[in-house]
Amino acid sequence: MNISRRASRLGIFFTALLLVTTLCGNAAAHEGTHGLAHKSGAAKGGDFTLDSLAGPVSLRQFRGKVVVLYFGYTSCPDACPTTLAALGAALKSMASTESARIQPVFITLDPARDDGKHMEEYSRFFYPTMLGLRGSDSRLAKVAKQYGVLYAKQKVDSAANYVVDHSSFLYVIGTDGKLVRSLPYGIPPKDIAVALRAALPQSRP
Amino acid sequence: MKKLMLCTLFVATWSIAALADGAISIADPQVRLVPPGTPNTGVFLVMRNGGDKDVKLIKAESPAAKSVELHTVIEEGGMKKMRPVPSIAIRAKGEAVLKPGDYHVMLIGLNKPLQEGDSVPLTLRFDDGSSQSLQAPVRQIAMPMAAPTAMPMK
Structure with a gap:
């Protein structure tokens, strides 16, 4: 008992x-989750400098252009290629006079596995002028926080070893460098084109 | 009446054909074309279960990659999370759609880069002991399946 x-x-x-x-x-x-306190609605955006294969790139360089920004990683199985393909399709559907004034940028959340060369190859596959950027963990964490991007490296029982859980928005930045809006995952190319066009200043006749 | 008979005959023939093929049929298989040097990609397809019993997809095999796994994507805490799953259920008289943002077959560690127009051999094994072998064409997949409306910031 x-x-x-x-x-x-x-x-x-x-x-x-x-x-x-x-x-x-x-x-x-x-x-491992960075910027968890930052809901996407609290994203302020702002300038940053990260590395392309050709050297450092600052958001400031693109004043006068609309920048569309996406955070992901190249071994991302699903959300990243889906979103980047939709972005590429949107840009290809626009008049060249419009798309020439739009700079697409892809930033890796997995700099340990994504080197500069692969980032360039991967980004250009979706759109010829898309820039692939990377940076150290701390620089990346800072930019992600500015834009309210949530991400966390996660070990999984898979041959992929680890995945990076992440939020999946396209960030539209105006010609003045200010964050205009974010577009949710799953948005069709035609709606991306509408949002990008709306961010372009009206050309005067 | 004649129409009804014809219809019945048609359904009966179709059912027999379905039975002869086993409970599961596969439609619209496709492999996502990925940029050069990308080690992994997804396979999407529709599995239809013509039988009276639920069937589970328990394994996928392909000579195109070092590992082939069944995965899903969940949305949690504002993040997309890809996770391996042990099986994917196909309800009796129902279907399971493997699509971007949802269940899919992952090819991990591609043995060689895939080109648009290539065909990837794939074998699917089910818990009823049956299997299906097929060729999945490599395609550009631009359209996400879900299409929520855009939300303005704040």
């Missing part, structure tokens, strides 16, 4: 221990 009660207490103790361990494990897993 006494022994069985002790055994059941021990059981409860270990269940509680397991629960605590699991919770801590989850908390630890989430520690």
